[in-house]
Amino acid sequence: MYNMNSGYYGFKMSNRAAEAYENGEKPLSKWTKKALIKQIEEYIEENDIICPIETLKKTTSPVLKKLLLKRTSWHHTSYYANATDFYSVNYDVLEDLTQEEIEAAAVVSKEAAVELNRYRGNIDYLEWTGSRKHHKAIRRALKDVNIEEKGSFYIVSDDGGKVLLRKKIGSNGTCVSKCS
Incomplete structure (x- = not known):
């Protein structure tokens, strides 16, 4: 066998x-x-x-x-x-x-x-804190910010161009919506 x-x-x-x-x-x-x-x-x-x-x-x-x-x-x-x-x-x-x-x-x-995908939007995401053994997820949200989809990441910046957040597209707890 x-x-x-x-x-x-x-x-x-x-x-x-x-x-x-x-x-x-x-x-x-x-x-x-x-x-x-x-x-x-x-x-x-x-x-x-x-x-x-x-x-x-x-x-x-x-x-x-x-x-x-x-x-x-x-x-x-x-x-x-x-x-x-x-x-x-x-x-x-x-x-x-x-x-x-x-x-x-x-x-x-x-x-x-x-051809980069850039737009104004909102992003809800999880921020992990604590140790590896005792971790905790905190829900965070950024409203009406610049969002750029580059490769497999969301790159979030303020109006001055300062990068606030870089999150992998499809990561657990991450949700993006475009502003109307």
Whole structure:
């Protein structure tokens, strides 16, 4: 009978996660531009394919990740057994990739970065106090403030531009409403 509990590699990750690293898979946060370009160059050299590598080298890391990485698996990581997605290079996309596609993806990425969601609104949130063992949540509210959705955070500021609060979008107890 097969043992589904393959164990842990120290306190960092499961044995299967360690095996995934050995097979070239990594969490998205571990893929650097340098590592991605290196793996692409090795693949191009080994398989003798034509690829606009110089254009890829000039492209930003987020665009490269979006274009060339695919989710291949998930594994347990950390002492708390968090589930983490692992990614590897999508070589099928790489072989058909054109310079025009890379440039188009870069333009879309720039447009998305420029388009920030800003508005006046109210935010209700929880502020945690106390120790880790004896914690307490206090409900707080800010009314008629500037709210900017940037990445996965609400950034709340006053009329003078001073940042009052930074809260993760979707965090427990956080509710935002736009002013009419």
